[in-house]
Amino acid sequence: MDVAWLYGLIGGLLIGCAGAVLLLGTGRVMGASGIVGGLLDGSGTDRGATWAFVAGLIATPALMSLSGWQVDTHATSQLWVLILGGLAVGIGTRFANGCTSGHGVCGLSRLSVRGLVATLAYIGAGAVTVTVLRIGLGL
Template sequence: MSIDLAHFTPGLSLAGGLLIGAAAATLVFFNGRIAGISGILGGLLGSTQKDAAWRVAFLAGLVGAPALAALLGEPIAPDIQTGWGGVLVAGFLVGIGTRYASGCTSGHGVCGISRGSVRSLVATATFMGSGFLTVFVARHLLGG
């Protein structure tokens, strides 16, 4: 195994992690809500729209931050090694997984584990294990 030192950015990764933690803590302290993206989006798409303003603001920040970064500097283009069909299938499977797990990696992994939730620990371990297994199968068994 080798590390691609041109793309190894521990400082930026730490800063990103701190910002995610600060956003999650701010949402809990000021709104009493967990920063789980699937729950935030699901609540916005649900039948009651009483708390839509903060949900729209949170989701706009998720989309707006990379757009702003692209305007201020060199845009970061992810290296996705599949076509749109693969991306859509992957997104659909992630959506199914978030429903079965009653939350997504952000809700369970960032917020749930920090609150000491055993359910979140199990869900995050399952998410991670599934991801490891998928990459292994795709790269080593399917010849990808």
């Protein structure tokens, strides 16, 4: 039986708890793009705490992998796809002021209209992209 959905649900609950700890603990909205972008362009506040967040985010998957729970990312090895995709995600999330965690998780949970519009837009664009790539280019 495929229990991916159950792992998804448990992982999702953990992500939601991460957002709750950050919001109720420090008063910040957990948005990955805002947190990283703030470090880059200096617009972010509280850099020490932000680096701590990033360290935790990178460390736990590493520790879990080392302890034997490994996952494969299956990411493409086509250089141009990686670079184009990375640029689009970087530029897009900063213009939109949020990504899957900020607009999606934190926005939808407070019934934010902006969060809903953003989420529909990126899921829609993502779906079109995947479909075009698969059917049109066989990627």
